Amino acid sequence: MHPMPAPAAGAAPVIVTRPAADAQHWVRELRQAGLAAEALPLIDIAAALDTGALARAWQTLDRYAACMFVSGNAVAYFFKSPLASGLPPTLRLMAPGPGTVAALLAAGVSAAQVDAPAADAGQFDSEALWAVVGQRDWQGKRVLVLRGESPDAAGGAASSGRDWIARKWKSAGAQVDFVGVYQRRAPQLSEQQLQRARAASVDRSVWLFSSSEALANLLGQPALAGVDWRGARAVATHPRIVDAVRAAGWGVVVASRPALTDIRDTLASIESLYP
Structure with missing residues (x-):
């Protein structure tokens, strides 16, 4: 080094x-x-307590139109699953910013399969991502949000962005599911x-x-x-x-x-x- x-x-x-x-x-x-x-x-970042939820996510990926990764850590722990394999070719992978995009590319995902804010966007967050994907037809589609588990996962500042975009998807007619693929803890x-x-x-x-x-x-x-x-x-x-x-x-x-x-x-x- x-x-x-x-x-x-x-x-x-x-x-x-x-x-x-x-x-x-x-x-x-x-x-x-x-x-x-x-x-x-x-x-602190650690593996999720419920590994079964991650396994079920991989087993049911073909049911989803899109997966949103809230961070590079979500990408890393998602692809660490023993069940990790090829992704459905029609699945859109969504990222709030360039760090998460880089993690997806490092995991072997094609750039053509990724949706994210432009590199010169004013912010890298859920609002910026929605500006890119919000006009698509989400009626009847299913979206999987891959996130970290934290003490305030039910609300609060740490989850406000992902909750906001989930409400947007639901208002557009989509069903949104959440899976915690890693833990976020106080050190x-x-x-x-x-x-x-x-x-x-x-x-x-x-x-x-x-x-x-x-x-x-x-x-x-x-x-x-x-x-x-x-x-x-x-x-x-x-x-x-x-x-x-x-x-x-x-x-x-x-x-x-x-x-x-x-x-x-x-x-x-x-x-x-x-x-």
Whole structure:
């Protein structure tokens, strides 16, 4: 493995809160851009508890017109199934953003079978995906949403996007089924990680949030109760996340498109705007 590039001298620390595997990729990309990125994963990813549901999904794929993968993790765990085989040729595979598209292509899916927002879309989310597929005829069709299981799977910020698009499909006459193919859990932070989080509330670090769930998992750490976040800065990759971080008390919150190139630009400019 090649050594991680060194950040530019004086660069403000960037705290990447994505799940561990994703965080390491983002850290490498940001460090290559001269930013002092480090990982503090605030979502743990594991295999789903109910493996039977995943098996049944593979056995009944021919009943569906489309499968929506909520993330690259959904793709990875779906194709890890022992029953994974060829996909029905008429099945449309839907992704909310380029990371999920890349995971599908890496799994051997043909690009011609994938629907997703354009690479230059303003956001990568359910709303952007619906703008691409919403005008199709969904009457009487079945759609399978492959997602992560989390404590608030019945609602809340972590599931608002997928619930929104499910309602859109149902309004268009489709039947929507959900299968949890992996788990999203709050991490058990080490004492060193907790100390880093406390320091990052005051030391000019910039928190990078791409999930409201990661924020909730941070705020839910008992050892961090009472931390004053007014001196903290953050970049958030969706308007809903921006609102959540501001409501949690961060003093500076800047919005960015979720593409890594845009995040790099936003992080590079935050120093001059909010020193």
